[in-house]
Structures are given as structure tokens and as C-alpha cells.
Amino acid sequence: xxxxxxxxxxxxxxxxxxxxxxxxxxxxxxxxxxxxxxxxxxxxxxxxxxxxxxxxxxxxxxxxxxxxxxxxxxxxxxxxxxxxxxxxxxxxxxxxxxxxxxxxxxxxxxxxxxxxxxxxxxxxxxxxxxxxxxxxxxxxxxxxxxxxxxxxxxxxxxxxxxxxxxxxxxxxxxxxxxxxxxxxxxxxxxxxxxxxxxxxxxxxxxxxxxxxxxxxxxxxxxxxxxxxxxxxxxxxxxxxxxxxxxxxxxxxxxxxxxxxxxxxxxxxxxxxxxxxxxxxxxxxxxxxxxxxxxxxxxxxxxxxxxxxxxxxxxxxxxxxxxxxxxxxxxxxxxxxxxxxxxxxxxxxxxxxxxxxxxxxxxxxxxxxxxxxxxxxxxxxxxxxxxxxxxxxxxxxxxxxxxxxxxxxxxxxxxxxxxxxxxxxxxxxxxxxxxxxxxxxxxxxxxxxxxxxxxxxxxxxxxxxxxxxxxxxxxxxxxxxxxxxxxxxxxxxxxxxxxxxxxxxxxxxxxxxxxxxxxxxxxxxxxxxxxxxxxxxxxxxxxxxx
Numbered sequence: 001x002x003x004x005x006x007x008x009x010x011x012x013x014x015x016x017x018x019x020x021x022x023x024x025x026x027x028x029x030x031x032x033x034x035x036x037x038x039x040x041x042x043x044x045x046x047x048x049x050x051x052x053x054x055x056x057x058x059x060x061x062x063x064x065x066x067x068x069x070x071x072x073x074x075x076x077x078x079x080x081x082x083x084x085x086x087x088x089x090x091x092x093x094x095x096x097x098x099x100x101x102x103x104x105x106x107x108x109x110x111x112x113x114x115x116x117x118x119x120x121x122x123x124x125x126x127x128x129x130x131x132x133x134x135x136x137x138x139x140x141x142x143x144x145x146x147x148x149x150x151x152x153x154x155x156x157x158x159x160x161x162x163x164x165x166x167x168x169x170x171x172x173x174x175x176x177x178x179x180x181x182x183x184x185x186x187x188x189x190x191x192x193x194x195x196x197x198x199x200x201x202x203x204x205x206x207x208x209x210x211x212x213x214x215x216x217x218x219x220x221x222x223x224x225x226x227x228x229x230x231x232x233x234x235x236x237x238x239x240x241x242x243x244x245x246x247x248x249x250x251x252x253x254x255x256x257x258x259x260x261x262x263x264x265x266x267x268x269x270x271x272x273x274x275x276x277x278x279x280x281x282x283x284x285x286x287x288x289x290x291x292x293x294x295x296x297x298x299x300x301x302x303x304x305x306x307x308x309x310x311x312x313x314x315x316x317x318x319x320x321x322x323x324x325x326x327x328x329x330x331x332x333x334x335x336x337x338x339x340x341x342x343x344x345x346x347x348x349x350x351x352x353x354x355x356x357x358x359x360x361x362x363x364x365x366x367x368x369x370x371x372x373x374x375x376x377x378x379x380x381x382x383x384x385x386x387x388x389x390x391x392x393x394x395x396x397x398x399x400x401x402x403x404x405x406x407x408x409x410x411x412x413x414x415x416x417x418x419x420x421x422x423x424x425x426x427x428x429x430x431x432x433x434x435x436x437x438x439x440x441x442x443x444x445x446x447x448x449x450x451x452x453x454x455x456x457x458x459x460x461x462x463x464x465x466x467x468x469x470x471x472x473x474x475x476x477x478x479x480x481x482x483x484x485x486x487x488x489x490x491x492x493x494x495x496x497x498x499x500x501x502x503x504x505x506x507x508x509x510x511x512x513x514x515x516x517x518x519x520x521x522x523x524x525x526x527x528x529x530x531x532x533x534x535x536x537x538x539x540x541x542x543x544x545x
Contacts, residue, residue: 035116038087047120047127058083059093066128069098076121077288078107085111108293220256220279226476228466229319234262236349236451236464237317241266243347243453247314250274252303252337253330257283257296259317264295271296272313274303303337313341317349323394324480325355325447326506327516327544331412332419345455348414352450352459355410356469357429359500360444360481361437362401370483389485392445392518392544396478397470402444403494404431406469409504415455424506431501433494440492440500442483443520444470482518482542489538497527502539509543516544 034043035050038058044050054060060083066076082101086094088111094100101107110118117124224230237244237259245267251260254273260283263271273283273296284298299306316338322328338348370388373381407429412421446469450462459465468477484492494500502522509515521539 035120036112038083039092040088040112047123050117051127054083057092058087060096062124063128065096066125069102073121073125074108075102076124077118078102078105080115080117081107081109081111084115105293105297108288109291222476223319224256224258228473228475230258232449232451232464232466233259233317233319233349237262237266239463240453244268244315248272248310248312249315249317250308250313250337250341252316252318252334253320254283254298255279255319257286257298259319260287260296261290261292263315263317264292268295268315270310272308272310273298274306274308275300276302303333308341311341312343313346314343315347315349316342321353321447321449321477323477324392324445324506324516324518324544325353325412326422327514329422329508329514331422334414335417335419338414347453347455349451350449351414351452351455351457352462353412353414354408354448354450354459355424355506356406356446356448356467357409357431357504358402358406358444358446358469359404359431359433359440359494360397360401360442360483361403361440361494362398363438365401366439366441389483389487389540390543392516392542393481393483394478395481396474397444397481399470402470403433403435403437404500405434406444406446407431410506411459413458423508424504426503426505428503429501430499433496433498433500436493436495438493439486440484440494442481443522445480445482445518446470446477480518480544482520482540484538485540489540492524494524495527499525499527501525509545512545518542518544 034045035047036043037050037053038060039053042053044053051062054062062076062079065071065079069075071079078101083094085107244263246269247267248270249260249263249268249272251257251263251271251273254260254275255277256279257273260271260273273280273287275283275298278300280298280300287293287296287298297309299308316334318330318334318337320330320334322330325331338346342348370385373384409427409429410424446467448459448467448469449465450459451464452458452462454461466472466475468475468479470479500522502520505517505519507517507519509517519539519541521537523537
């Protein structure tokens, strides 16, 4: 950028206004873009005038180049920057062989600051498409200004129609998924093989919907505004820049690319950002907007299916955690990426995760959300509870609603954990009530995350860590509640010192592997008696859909 700074200085005069009041008269919405010629000595208010100058003075026909080489947005950006760079170096008519500008990402970096041409690529494409009025010798005729204006007016109308039809198509798609799901759960006369095929189709549909759910801004806004989450990654990366300097990094499930940006700023020589959602298009724009296209390469697809430009990477960074840690099953893909791409001495970020279990008791919450339906102005509405006791509930829990110290039910070392370890079968726990309670309402599940700079170090050596539990700052993951169904199990009152022990099983959903099933068995041992009461032994299964 610096080697071309004199070009920008020649064209754009700095504004020296100091009086803030003078700025109030500026109305950006009415400003007209000025297109600076490739020679840097002339500005044009209309693209068609710029086209004529480029062809007459530099032998460049942008329309012909676009159509001849089928340039996309990034191809056109590379072409513009390539021409500007070489004209500025004194080559008024650069060699227009596509290999000179299309290969690599060198010319994605703007040559001239505030180049209005780079912000008008869509308008350039509009003109290119409508100027393909072929004449016998195969050349392209330039349209009149009036024709171009009419074409642009029609194009704006078409854009509005595309937005409308895209929205309608999405609505129809989601409605179709709902109908398919209803059909799968309805009784029918299908054979066993047909039923298996239907279940398989449902799983694929759900998997597709999983990726599409990350295409919208709100979910990324929520995650980026989670300071506990994002600050932890930033702090570890920036505090350990020596680990990233000159290294190749793979970002699995990159989303907007925030982790890739942090790694690039920390000194990574190459960052490969992979996501199977259409958010990857926004990530690519964000990378370009921040001038990091020469470092970060964005790829769309499943990590299991895309082809990386390298055989091995030095670091894998990913924010793969779901509710209860394992919901959405993204960790499976991260492990696959580790086994196929991470150097044997490479680093996983984060490095460790643990799942925690605690007792839950909150009379106010149960009264407001559950007991309430037993008498609504004197009327029973218990049917409104639906499957409240069958599903895991995600909410923020008050610290005093967790009347026991947590128990770690599983620790996952990311450098060595296997996909088979992600099914947790009968992990034992022991919880001691730290206060008396009229009723044990259920169990609380959350997770902790650790970042270590040494792959051999354990969580206790972590430089950075965070918890999603009720005793730390709130995160977007909140906590997971598994409420005991008192219509099937006796209500349990506990005294201080009473012990609740048992086992936890976590497994993927039977019909959708991204869902989660939680099974807990428990028994109560009174602090005042050595005898276990048989009626206080129970078990229940919940689903996280």
C-alpha cells in the first residue's frame, strides 16, 4: 500500500476543516462517486466515461475482459488493482494476460485508497452484461448513456424481486421441512426399508438446516457480543503471538472470521477459514475490508469435503462448543480436521473442555413456569406444560439455585480425544447439598473451556479459561436444566450434607446426530443415616432438540 501512496496523494486532497460545524452541512447521501482514471490525472462522474478513457489511453476494454475471462467480483477487483499498479509504475498499457492478475491474491489489496471503482463492481457488471450487443466482427458496442441509465433502473427492480423471491423460497423450504418431519412421525404403511430411508432423509434435512441457521446476522451478533467467549480467544491469541508468528492456521467453522482475523493480526503467515454456511461470503468480504486477503483464505464446505491448499497446519482454532458442550456435534468435525491436517506437534485452540454437573433447586422459577399452569384463575391448564419435563431447558440460573459444588463428569483433552469418546456412558458423579431445600428440582449442566500454550499441559496450566456456569459472568450458552418429572418420581427434600450420587449418559440423537440425549440416574444418601432409601433411587432421560 505504501509504495503507491503518492498516487493517492496526487489524486485526493486532504480535507483540513477543523470547525465541526462545517461538517454538519455535508450530506453524504447526496454525494456522487468520482472515478479516478487509471492514469490518475482525470476523474469521471459516470462509469461509461471511465470505460472510454481506459480503452483509449490504456488499451483496456473492461467489458471485453470481464466477458472473455468470465471474471467474478474478486477477479474484477484484481484486474482493477493490477492495472492501477502497473500504470503507476509507468506501463501505460499493461500486459493483460489473465495469469498476471488472476493467480494468487496479491491484487486483492487496494492500490489506491478510497478507490470508488472497487465499490462499484456490481455496477460495472451491470454495464458489462448489457453492453454485450454483438456486431459481426465480434467486438462489443458501447451503449449510450441513456440506455445504460435505463438498464441500471431495470437492474434495481430485478434486485428487489430477487430479494423478495429469495425470502419466499426460504419460507417455503422451512415449511417443507416441517411437513416432512410431521410425515416421518405419522403412522403409515411403509416397509422397514422405506422407513429407514425416510429417517435418513430427515437427518440430512436437519443437517442442512443446521448450516443454514448460521447464515443470519443475529446468531453471529449474539456470539460476537459474548465478551466472555470472544475475549478469551482474543486474549490467548494476542498474549501468545510467538506461537502464531509465521505459522499456518486452520479455522474450523469460521463464521464471520473473527478468529481468523485475530490469528492473522497475531502474525500467522496463512489462515484457512472454512465454513459450510453462506456466512462464508460475509467472512470473505470482512477479510477483504480489513486488508487481510493476502493472509486469510476463505473456503466454503464441510471440513471433511473441502480441499485445503496445504497438507498440514500448525494450529487449529475453532469455536465449536454447543449447549451442554456437545449439542450440534461440531466437535466431531474438529477432531476429523485434527486427525487429517494438524502437524504432530501442532496446537489445538482451545486445548481442553470439561462438562460440569450440579444440583438445581429454585422454588420461584418452578412456581412461575410450571406450578402456575395447575391453577390459572381457578382453571387447570396442565396440558400447556407439554413436554417440559422431557426436554433440556436452556436458561440463566441464579447462583443460589445451584446448592452444591459441581462435579466434573468428563474432561476432553482436544489434542487426543477421539470421536468415540464423545458418547459418554455412565459417568459417575457425587454431589453434596450445601444447604437444605424443600425440593430437588433437577440437575444443572454447563461446561468450562481452557487454553494452554503447550499441548502436553493440562487444564490446571491453562493461561486462559472461562466457565459457562452460574458462578461466572453470563454467556450466550447459559446453562442447561434437566428437571425431574415429579409426576413420575417422588419429590426429594434434602438436608445440608445429604449426598446425591449416580451416573450420566450423553449420546447423540437417534434420528438427528446433531441433537443430544441426556440420561441421569440418581440416588440419595441422607447425611443423618447410613441406610439408602429405596424409594429415593430414580432415573430419567431428556432430549435437547
